[in-house]
Amino acid sequence: MNLMIALIVFSPLLGILVLSFIPKMQESSIKLVGILATLPAMVLSLAVFSQYKNGTELFEYNLKWNWIHFGMSEGVFEIPFELGMDGFSLIMVVLTSILSLLAAIASLHIKKEWKGYFMLFLLLEVGMLGVFVAENLILFFLFFEITLIPMFFLIGKWGYHEKEKAAYSFLIYNGLGSAVLLIVIMVLFARTGTSNIDVLQQLLTADAGHARITDSVKMGLLLALLVAFGVKLPIFPLHTWMLRVHVQAPPSIVMLHSGILLKIGAYGLIRFGMGIFPEQFTSIAWLLATLGVVNLLYGAFLALVQKDFKMVLAYSSISHMGIVLIGVGALNEAGIQGAIFQVVSHGLISALLFFLVGIFYERFHTSHITKLGGMAKGMPITAGFLLAGAMASLGLPGMSGFVSEFMAFLGLFEAMPVLAAVGCLGIILTAVYLLRAVLGMTFGKAHREFTGISDIRSFEWAPVLVLVALIVLIGVYPSVLSEPLQATLETIMLGLGG
C-alpha cells in the first residue's frame, strides 16, 4: 500500500498539531510552523511529479481502505476511503501545494491571532488537496465541505470592513452549491450502489445504460452539477458572493481562493460532468460555451469601470473563468486542454496579483487605483512585477495566459466560430481593463509621497519570483502541463466519442 497520497493530503494536520502546543502570543514561532507545515505537501507532491516524469505510473499511488458501509448485506453501499490521481489531479495537487506555501508566506502580513489563523489555513489546505485526489464522490464532497468551514472563519475574522457579510455570503452560496452537489451524489450512490468515479463512468456510459438511471435523470443530474459547480466557478449570475470574498478576505486567503477554490468548479465540471455524463454533456455544450462568452464579456466590461484594484481582479477572475467554460464547451481536445491550462495559469496569475495587492495593502492600507497612482516611482520593482502579472493575465505570448486562451479559442473556433468571434472581443477588453488599472497605479498621478515606503522586501521576493518563473515556464514550455494531461484528455475524448 502506497501511503504517498495520504501523506501529501494529511501532512498539514501535523502542523495543526504542533501549533496547538504553541502559546498563542509567540508570533514568530507560530508563523514559522505555519509556513513549514505547508512544505511537506509541496516536497512530496513535487516528488510524485518527478517520479511520474521518470515513468512511474500514477495508479501505483492509489490507496484504498474500507471505511463506511450502509445497509445490512455486505458489499452494497460501501464508501471506501480511496485516494488516487490522474494527470489532471496531479497537476492540481502540485499547484495547490505550491500556492499554499506561497500563501502561507503571504500570511506573514496577518496582524492578529496567528495561531487560529494558521490552524484554519492548514485545515483549508487539507480540504483543497483532498478534493483533487478523492476517488469517490462522497469523499470528494467531504473534502469540498472541509474547505468551507475554515474559509468562513478566515474571511469572517481576518477580513476587512464587511468581512462578516462576505463570510455569510460565501457560506450560503457555497452551501447551496454543495447541497445541490450532494443531491447529485446521493442519487448516483443510492441508485447504482457505488460512488467511485471510474466505476460510475463505466456503469453510466455503458451502451445498455443503467436500469435505475434513465437518460432524463442523467440530464437532470448534469444540470444540477452545472449549478453546483457554477456557483463555485462562478458562472454569471451566481457570482456575487465571489466579488465580496475577493474584496473582503485577506489577500493571502484570496490567493488560495482565487487560485485553487474557484478551480474546484472547473475540475468538477470536467471530471464529473464530462466524465460521468458525456452524452448529455455534448448536448449542452452550446449552453456552456454561451455561458462562457457571457462570463468573459460581463467580467471584462465591469472590470473596466472599477475603482478598486481588487474589484478589477475579481471581475477579471469571472472573465477568465469564462475562458474555462469556453474551452470546455468547445468539446474538442484543444478546447479542453485550453480550459485546463487556463485553470492552472489563472491560478498562478491571480495568486501573483493578489500577493501584490497584499503588499500594497500592507503599505498603503488601500487598493484604490487612483490612490496608488505614481507607485512606480516609489516601488519600481513591485510595479514591474505588477506589470508582468497583468501582461500574463491579458495573454501576452510567452506567458501562460497566452497558451491557455489561444487553445481555448482555437477549440471554440473549430466548434462554434460565430460564438468564438464574439468572444474574441473579450480578449481585447481584457487588455484594455488591465492596462487601464495597472497604468493608473504605476504611472498615474501621484497622490502621496513615496518616501519611507520600502519596495519589495526579503520574504516577499520568494513568492513573486516563483510565480513569475512558473508563469513563464508554462508560457514557453507548455508540455510541462500537456504531457501529464495527455492520458486524462484521451480518456475524456474517448468518453465524448471523439
Next chain:
Amino acid sequence: MDLEQMLSYQWAIMTPEFIILGIATILSIMDLFMPKDQDRKILGWIAFTSIIAAFVSLLGLVDLELTSILYDTFRLDSYAKAFKLLLLLGAALVMLLAISYEPKEEMKEYKGEFYYLFLTALLGAMVMTSSGDLITLFVGLELLSLSSYILAGIRKKHLPSNESAMKYVINGGISTAVTLFGLSYVFGLTGSTNLTEITGVLSANFDTQQIYLLGLSFLLVFVGLSFKLASVPFHMWAPDVYQGAPTPVTAFLSVVSKTAGFVILLRILLSVYGAAPSGSSTASYPMLIKMQDYIALLAGATMIIGNVIALRQRNVKRLFAYSSIAHAGYLLVAIAALSAFMFDAMWFYLGAYLFMNLGAFAIIQLISGKSDNEDISAFAGLYKRSPILAVSMGVFLLSLAGIPGTAGFIGKLNIFMGTFYVDPAHYVLASVMIATTVISYFYYFGIFTQMFFRPPATDEKIQLPAGIIVVLVITVAATIVFGLFPNLAFDFLHNHFNGFSDMFQ
C-alpha cells in the same frame, strides 16, 4: 393469575426497568427523611449510578432472543433494546447536567424531586419502547408526560418555568386525548389492544368497508404523537416550554422524550398501519404506503417551519427549540421514505442527535448560568473566555448543521440515501430537506459569529463543574468518532440486532 404463573415469567428482561423503578422509589423515600438543610446532590449521583446500572444490565440482555411477558404486553425485542440503549445513554447524560444545575434561587426544597422525576420519566419512556400493547404503551406515555410536566415547572418561583409547565400540561392533555381517540378506533375495529393481535386481524380478513375509519385513526394517532416529537402540527408548545423549563429538563425533552416519541410512533405505524390493506383487493399494498404522502407533507412542513422561524430567534433555548423541531422533521423524512435504511438511519440519527444536542445544552446551561441570560449575545467572545468550550460548541453546531466529519452528517447522509433509494424517489422531500439544512447554517453560524468574532462582554472565567466536563468529553468524542467511523455504530447495530427482524413475531 396465580403465584406460580407470576413466578414463571422471565422477569429478568425487565431488570433495567426494575432498577430505575427501585431507585426512584428509594430516592423519594430518602428525600423525605433527609434533613432539610442537607445537600441533595448525593441523590443525583445515586440516580446517575442507577441509570448506568440499568444500561449495563441492558447490555447483558442485548443478545437475548425475543422475549415477551405479561401476555405479550411487555416485549423485549431487538427494536426495544436498541432504542432503550439510546434512552438510557441520553438520560445518564441529562442526569449529569441536572447534577451540575445551579439556578439562581437554589431550588433547595425540591431538588430531590428534580432528580427522581427524571427517573420516573425515563421509566415511562422505557416502558413505551418495550410495550406490545396499546395499554402499556399509554401507561408509559402518561408516566413520561406527567413526570415531564412537573419537571418543566420545577422552578417554583421562576415565572417562565411556571408558564412553560402550564402550556406543556394543556398541550399535552390535548394531544393525549387525540392519540387516545385515534387508538379507540383501532380497538373498535380489531377488538384487541395487543399489537401482535391487531397486526394479525388487520392483515387477515379485514373488512375493507372500514378502511376510512382506520385512515382517520391513522391521522389522529399521528397528530397526537407529533406532540412528543415536537413536529408539525403539535410543535407550538416547544419554544415556550424549552425556553421556560430548567435547561436539563429542556435537554431531556429534546432528546429522551423525542426519542421515545419516535420509537412508539414507528412501532404503532408499522404494526397497525403497516399491516392494514389500503384497498379492497387483497393484493393492495399496506395503508402505510398510502399514507406516506401525508407523512412527507408533515415532514416537509416541520423542516420548513422549524428552520425558518429559528432564523429570527435571539434566545438560545428558543432557537434550539426550533432546531429540535427541524431535526424531528429530518427524522420524519426517514419514516416517509420507508426505505430499507429506515431503522439504521433513525437509530443512528437519534444517537447522533443525542450526543450533539446534549453537548450543546451542556454549554448553554453553563453560559446562561446563574444570570439566566439566555440571549445569544451571552456567547459573545466565548473563544476568548474559554477556547475549549468554544471549540466544543463549534463541533456540536457543525454536527447539527450536518457538516462532514461529524456524526450529524452521516445521519443526514443515511436518511438522504433512503429517499433516493426507493422507487419513485422522493426528490421533492429530499430537496426540501437539503434546502432547509442550508437555511439552518444561518442560525447555527450565527452562534459561531458570536463565539469567535464578537468581543466578550465580561472577562469572567467560566467554572466547569465535573458533571459538565464528563458530558462534554463524551459528547465531543462521540460526535467526532461516529462522524469519522460511523461503522462502529452500524456494525454494533447489525451484529446484535439483525435488522430488527423480530419486531413482528
